[in-house]
Amino acid sequence: MQKKNLAALVASLFILPVAAHADVTVYGFLSGGIESAKATGNGTATNEYTSRTRVVDHNSRIGFKGWEDLGGGTKAIWQVESSLRNFENGGTNDKGQTASFATRNTFVGIDNADFGKILVGQNDSAYKTFTGSSNNALGTDVFVNTTADNFNANSVNSRGEARLANSIHWFSPNWAGFTLGGSWGVDEARGNDGSGNSTDAKRISLGLGYNWGSLNLATAWDKQYDKGVAANTNTATLSSGKNIAFYSIAASYKFDFGTFIGGNYEWGTFDQVGGGQLKQNDWLIALGQDIGPASIKLSYGELGTLKNVGAGVNGDDFKAKQWALGGYYNLSKSTQLLAYFTKITNNAKATANFANNPIYSNNQGLLNASLAGGDDPQAFGIGMKVSF
Template identity: 70%
Template sequence: MQKKNLAALVASLFIVPVAAHADVTIYGFLSAGIESVKATGNGNSANDYTSRTRVSDYNSRIGFKGNEDLGNGTKAIWQVESSLRNFEQGGQSDNSSTPNATFGTRNTFIGIENADFGKVLLGNNDSAYKVLSGSGNSALGVDILINTTAENFGKSSVNGRGEERLKNSIHWYSPNWAGFKLGASWGVDETRAVDPSNGSATDAKRLSLGLAYNQGGLNLSTAWDRRYDSAVSGDSNSVGTGFSGKNVSLYNIAGSYKFDFGTYIGGYYEWATYDNTKGAQLKQDDWMIALGQDFGAASIKLGYGQLGSLKNVSAASNGDDYKAKQWILGGTYDLSKTTQLIAYYTKITNNAKANANFANDAVYDTGLGTSGAKLTSGNSPQAFGFGMKVAF
C-alpha cells in the first residue's frame, strides 16, 4: 500500500504542473543571414567602416503566452517574450560589452481581455504609436523588410522615429469596432532623475495614442506620441538626454492597399517637434513609399524613405545637413508555412551631420563592442544580404 501511495504521489508531481499550465503557447523564430556591409562618406577615411562580411541575426526571439478564462467573456492574459538577437555571437551586440539577449526583454506583460472593452496590459510593451500606425501593424506593412538589416523603422533610423517599447507602462487596446481599432499607452517615470543644473526632479513620462482602420486590402492609421523631459540639442538630429524639462512630440499618418492580384502600395509620413533649450523649437519630418508584388510563394519589395531638413537650427548651421534617405530592394520566398528565404540590398545616404542607421543590425564605425559605439555623422551605411527565417 505504501509503495502504491508513493507511486501515486510521484506521478501527481508531474501531472499537476502539466494540467495547471496546459494553455501555455511557445512561439518565436530564428532568423539570420550573411551580408556584405560598409559605411563611408564622412570625409575622413580614418572613420570609415570598411567593406566586410558579417553574419547578422534578424531580431530572433522566443516567447511564452497564455490565458485563463475568468467567465463572462473575460480572460486573464500574460506573455513573456525574450530577445535572441545576436545569437550568432552569444547574445552580445555591437554596441554593448556584455550579452544583452536576456529573459523578458521584449513585449512582456500581464493583463485582462474582454470582448467588449478590449484588453489592458501592464508591463513592458510596444507603444500604441508603434502597434497601430508603424512597424507593429503587420496589416499596414509599411516596414517592408521588418526584422532584417533592411528594416527602416526605428528611433535612430530614417523612418518611424517615434517608435518605442515602453518600460513600466500600461496599455489599452480596443476590440475591432467595424474595422476600427484604438489604442493608448502611458509609460511612467519611476526613476525621476535629478537635473544637476537646478536640483529638480524630472518626470520623463510618455503618452501614446493610435487609431487604425482595416477593410479588406485597405489599411489606414494615425498616431500621436509625446515624450516629456527630453529634447534635442541645436547640433543634433537625434533625441538628446541632457535637456530636462523639455518635450518631444511626434505624429504620423499611414496608408496601404493590397490588390487581389498581389500588388501592394503603401505610404508613411511622420513629423516631430523638439523643444530646444538653445533656441526655437526644432522640427523635422520623414516620409516613405513602398511597393510590393507577390508571385505565388515569392514576393518582391521596393521602398524609399527620406528624413527631412532640421528646421529652426541656429544661423550658423544648415538644416539640410541633417537630411538622410534610404533605398530598399528585397524579396522573400516561402519554402513552407514556417520557413522563408530572404534577400535584400539597402543603402542609407547621410548628409554631413546626419547619422541615421539601420533599425536592426546597425553599423558602428567607432567603439565596436562598447556602450559608446556610434556611427560617424556623414557615413552612409549599406548592406547586401541573404538569409533565412524559421518560425515555430
C-alpha cells in the first residue's frame, strides 16, 4: 500500500503542473538564410557597404500566451513574446544590441465577447495593427519578417507604424465585418526639449478595419505629440508644442484562383522645430499568385517628395523607392522555403533601409550605426522558416 501511495504521489508531481498550465501555448518560429547584400551609390567609398555575403535571421521569435475563463464571456489574457533576434550572430546585431526577454508584444489584459480586448503593457499600435505589417489578413506586406520587408518607420512604406512600450490598447470584436482599435502610448520620461521646455511625448493611434470574404479594407491615424523635426529634414526630435502625424488607407483582395492584389497609401505631416510644416507621402502596390504549395510575390513602393522645404533645399532629394520580388514554397504546414531579391533606391538625402536586417554603411557595430544618404541597399537571399 505504501508503495502504491508513493507511486501515486510521484505521478501527481508530474501531472498537476501540466493540468494547472494546460491553457498555456508556446509558439514562434526560427527563420534564417544566406544572402548577398550591398549598399552603394553614395559616391564616397568610405560611406558605402561593399558587396558581401551575410547569414541573416528573419525576425525569429518565441512566445508564451494563455488565458483564464472568468465567466460571463470574459477571459483574463496574457502574453510574453521575445525576439530571438540575430540567432545567427550570437544574439548581437549590427548596432551592437543584444536580444533580451519580452522584447516584442508582451501584455496582460481582459477579453470580453461583447466589448473586446483591453491590453496593458507593450504592443503594436492600432496603426500598425490595422494598416501596417501586423495585419496578416490585409497581406500587403508580402515579405514580412524578411530582409525584403519594407514596412517600418525607417523604410519606404508604413512609416507611422510602431510598437508602443508603456501603453494601453483596445481592440473591438468583429461587428458585422467591422473592427475598431485604439492605442495610447504614455510618456513616462517627460523630458525637456532643446529649449528647456517640458514635453509630454505621448502617442495616440486609431484604426478601423472591414472584412467581407476575400476583401479587406483598413484605415488608421497616428499622432506623436511634442515631437518635431529639424528644419528641412524628416528626423524626429523632442519639441514642445510640435507634432508628427500619419494617416493611411489600405485594401486587398484575393481571388478564388489564387491571385492577390493590394495596396497602401500613407501621408505624414511633420512640424518643424523652427516653424512650418513638412509633408511626405508614400504608396505601395503588392501582387501575388499561389501555385499549389508555392506562391510568387511582387511589390513596389515609393516614398515621395518632402514638401514645403525651405529655399535652396530640393525636396526630391528625400525620395526613395523599393522593388521586392520572390516567393515561398511550403514543404509542410510548419516548414517553408523562401527566396527574394529586393533593392531600395535612395535619392541624395534619403536613408530608407530594410525593415529587417538593415544595412549600415557608417559605424558598423556601434549604436550610432547608420546608412549614408544616397546609398542604395539591395539583397538577394534564400532561407528556411520552421514554425512551432
